[in-house]
Amino acid sequence: MQVMKWSVIALAVAAGTSQMAVASSQSESNGFIEDSSFNIFNRVLYMNRDFRNGPNGASTSANPAGYREETGLGIRLLYESGFTQGTVGVGVDAHSLSSIKLDSGRGRYGNGLFSQTDDGRGDDTQTEVGGAIKFRISDTVLKYGSQFTASPVFSTGDSRILPEVTTGTYLVSNEIEGLELSAGRFTAMSSQTGTSRDDINGKGEAGLKYANIVGASYSFTDDLSAAFHASDVEDYWKKYYGNVNYNLPLAEEQALNFDFNIYKTDYDKTYTNTTSDQDNTIWSLAAAYSMGAHTFTLAHQRSTGDRGYDYGVDGGGTVWLANSVQFSDFNAKDEKSWQARYDINMASFGVPGLSFMTRYIRGTDMDVAAGNNEKERELDIEAKYVIQEGAAKDLSFRVRQAFYRNSFEGDLNDFRLIVEYPLSVL
Template sequence: MKLTALSLAVLATISLPLMASEQSRSQGLVEDAKANLLLRNAYFNRDYKDNVSDAKSWGQAFIGTVESGFTQGTVGVGFDAFGLLGVKLDSGRGRNYSDFFDTESDGRPVDDLSQAGAAVKLRVSNTVIKYGNQFPSLPVLAYDDSRLLPQSFTGTLLTSNEIEGLELNVGRFTGDSPMADPARDPNRLKSIDVLGGSYAVSDNLNVSLYHSDIEDMYKRYYANTNYNIPFSDQQALNFDFNIYRTKYDNGSVAALAFGGDGQNDRNTIWSLAAKYSLGAHAFLLAHQRNTGDAGYAFDFGDGGNAIYLANSYYADFNLKDERSWQASYELDFATYGAPGLNYKFAYVRGSQIDVGPGSTGSEREIFNQVSYVLQEGPAKDLSFKLRNSIYRADNRVGPDLNEIRAFIEYPLSIL
């Protein structure tokens, strides 16, 4: 059925303009190769307000990636590889943040962790199939790169861009390497199958549709519509709608973790955001709603970023029956003579959370983030990012906390 759906999608768009073949323009394995090293210094401080042990970690990451070109000919062959190293600068037993560093048997964080991976790839025209260790970024399978080291997956992914504006993806993955664990698949992912694509209907309208199936966890559908209305060069209105529908497998630990009973649990969650941009300023209002037998579960084999919803910051506002509203503001200081400097503020409040028979709870978050990227000079592209979340909840929804994350990143192009 999945292959049939893909075939129908291809046939339905066969009359659309084809893209010029990327493979025909290949210069060779080495000639088109790229090698980069990202230096990332990251600090994390989560201050719990309910007498819970705080989490504090500081580390230095070295993230090296190599992307070869493709050999010339009808079928191009290439490879990708990466090497990761994270070095502990500060942390300790009782305050280690587990998404930064794994722990020893005595509870102390490791001094460093490392991992290497590689993938082989083939290209025909504008279609690439890749097998091995990789960083998928799809609405139903998205690796997490929001801490010290990135998450990675092992499997096969086919990406086709034969038709202008249309991208199709089909994949199967059988390994999940978390951010703070050098093991190849410590969570023992059985398999996740993904199928879907996105299409740019016009310069201002994009649509997406995806399906995934995580063995013994859940089956999921995702859809998105993004519509932009430009009023002028300095003024625009954007609407972004996202929806996930999930059918949990019987006995799924994911369903049980989010309020289900493990028996044919289902869930629907959607968000609608309206963003008005006026010069350097942007104002956003969003509503997100969750219904069904359980909350919206993710990162059970589909990655820590598999939640393409408007109200996702520290909290994801994805609990059982939760409804949430967001108001946010963004400022681009380029208009005021400071290109590369940006600020964002958001306030999100969720309510009507099902926390047990006849009982509901609520949660709220205040989010602030300042980022700056150097635009020129010898340290061009050096970036700084500081984000803060103030989170409060009631009625057993979650512990109150204040969180700070700080990142300094410097990308180096080696090849």
């Protein structure tokens, strides 16, 4: 999409020629070393998926069992320099990502924690290193190299031991208060189980050729914001995303929040292997009422078009929808889904750092390979505790349990225990 390539250039020129009367991030730079940070992030993940009716062909292991069970440790070293002083600041970001298999086996492999060896087992260790160079003019940053992204149309996933990593150029501009403009071009994506820069599934299979993205978000007030993003992923699709978020304060410690998200996707015939054009529109609307420690949420999501909503080659996190939950995304063709959710923060009851969540989602009218008018439902229960002080400050423990049932294939239970420990060295 040529317009996106020129958008990157236009934004850079505009940032370089604008004269802001107020102080900018670059003018307040302390220096390359002085503003640098070095963090170590550790994650242990135990994951068990129990297929209630046996493997049902879902396991990719050499000896499929009725469940998958794996445990791994991920260690991330993340260095971010400051910017050199002057009109144009220069800096670098660097990372090292390593995973260590603590438990797995051929009969239990397949939860997406590790890449697979020739004999069907998970790799014992994996390591990748990468970096990016970055430039800053005023409040505009241009970065080139390996990086993590969080755009609604190009978002690297981080639901397993290690995150996905993408390679490309990304520009983010905050020259006008409340307005953020972004544009990028990415040419490779590594999966959460593989270190290859052109690997979206951990098996070395090519995926992303290139993706061009643009975006804009604006905060009209402290309580009202809107965003629009678009992408062009070669041989896959053109995707458009919109969001409106409104927060309505009601009384002391009470508020009502509305969050609307929508994707419109036009699929490439190369991807669908069809001779006709195909598209999908999927949207969700969530209303959350918060009252002190309690939050009650209701959400509705609806998918229409020639097929369901697809993502993955543009990042495992590119599904910013209310009913994308622990196991299912409720994104099948023609699917309609409802969610009821409850959150409680125990800090109000004298236990800071402890929180609980439960939600129930039901989807109907699904058009899938097994037939039309199929149904699915999911119940999630979650508890998290973060240590607040002492030598183990910020060490967190999180338990997630999902019960998934449907009318067209096997049911499953998904259990995860996640222990995370971030350390700030610089």
